[in-house]
Every structure is written in C-alpha cells, then in structure tokens.
Amino acid sequence: MRALSSIVVLLLLGSVAFADPPKLAVFDFELLDTSLPGEFYGSKPEQERLGRISEQLRKELAESGRFQLLDIAPVRDAAHRSNLQACGGCDVELAGKLGADLEITGLVQKVSNLIINLNIYLRDVKTGSLITVASADMRGNTDESWTRAMSYLIRNRLLAPNYGKPE
Template sequence: MAVFDFELIDSSLEGELTGPKAEETARLEMLGERLRAAFASAEGFEVVDVEPVREDASRRNLQACGGCDRALAAELGAEWAVTGTVQKVSNLILNINLYVRDVATGERLQTMSADIRGNTDESWQRGLDWLIRNRLAIGK
C-alpha cells in the first residue's frame, strides 16, 4: 500500500487571514509517518516508500484530482492508495479523514473520520490513533 502524506483543508477564518502554519504542516507530516508506521508494524500489510512521488503528490489535491492518487500508487507498485486529510474549521474544531482505495478498480474500500477538539500535537495524535485502533483495527 502507498500511504500518502496528509493534506490540510483549512476553512477557518484564521487560515484565510494568515495562511498555513508551520506547526500544522509538521503535524500533517507526523500523521503520515505515524500511519505508515502503524501499517508497517501490522501483520499482512506492506507499505511502499512514497518518496519517489512525494513532491508530485504534494502539488495535487489527492481527494479531487480525478484518480491521481491511484496513478501515483500504481507507479510505486502498490495495490492500495491511502490518503488523508485534516479539515480545520477552527482551532477548536477539526477532523481527521482517511480513505483507502483499490488502485486497480478505484473502489473506496474504507472511508473514516474522527472529530478532534483542539489544534495540538496531542489531539491530532489521539485522533489518528483512535482511527487506527477503532476503524482500521490495527495497532494496540
């Protein structure tokens, strides 16, 4: 599987006024690394390195690019493409979304979401960890 970096969907007033924040960019990277590690340590999953297509993927909106996530995953030899977003409504209201798609057919195999409260490293980690345990059913 190819687990791509998370993308931020910032519809907050703060985001409109100030643009991307360095700490949120770092949190997006942390989520991707954490999810890749969870899949890699779970039995039955093989995670391919997305580095060869990382720059290309970062220039696109993987949720609305007409299947470019599948094309990039196929380029890496993956059977599944895993993408994720963090939607920021405000510094208090955010949600983490994960999508698992079959590369060959384009079928969404899983779609899941976790609402989180607070724009902190801890809240982002807890939200992703909850999805890993309770929706993906991997990990601790």
C-alpha cells in the first residue's frame, strides 16, 4: 500500500514517467459558506465559480499528461448528495466505482467576500490515504481571484517538480 503512495508522490513530483498515467477522478468542489452575505443572499455566484474551478482543474491536469482523467458523470449525483469532506470515505468509494487510482476532492471555505480559502485533497483510492493537500487563501470574491488561486495551486503545488520533496 505504501508503495503505491510512493509511486504517486514521485509521479506528482515529475521524477518518474509511466506509459499509463494513473486514473484520476476529480470531483466537483464543495462550498462551506459561513459569510453573512451568503446567509442573506445565498451563494449563487460561488456555486457557478465552483463549477468553473472544478473544470479548470480537470482540464489542466489532463493537459499535463500525468493523469488519465475519468468522467465522474456516473457518480456525480451521488457525490452532490454527499458532503465529500465528511462522509466517512464515500468519496473513495465513488472513485473506486469509476476505476480510479487517485481521486481529488476540493472545498472552498468562504468566511466573507474578503476571506476565502481554496483546498484540494488528493487521495489514494486503494488505501483511502491522503497523499497531499494544497491550500490557498484569496482576498476577494471574484471570478478572477478564484481562477488565479486555482492556477497557483495547480502550477505551484500539484504539478510543481519539487513539491513535497525533502530539502
């Protein structure tokens, strides 16, 4: 079990090349909105942004060539009915149904329009073990800030050549 996790980490770090990259399921990001505007007006703009950053992540990871991205459509409804961050491993189970080796879930935590945090969680589907977490804070609730935060995490965490390597 540890061997697969080690291989995945090396693959993420760009140190190993495989003929067949690991199969990856990227679930739609979820929102935890504890802001006052969210309570009064709802979270419609944030819900639309969640969809955009989820697609952005899928697209950029697929284009990297390091993963075989799987279509989550067969389990999307079940995933949307669950809180993937607190469902006791249902995310791993759903990814397993797709035949994934790895899975990503994500959470955007909105405290206010000026305090927003974007989190990405990468897990090994066979063991359920957390492989890595990437997190970025945003200062501003705009399409641009969300897109830039996701770009930063992809470029400087998930696909960075030295991410996670001991110094």
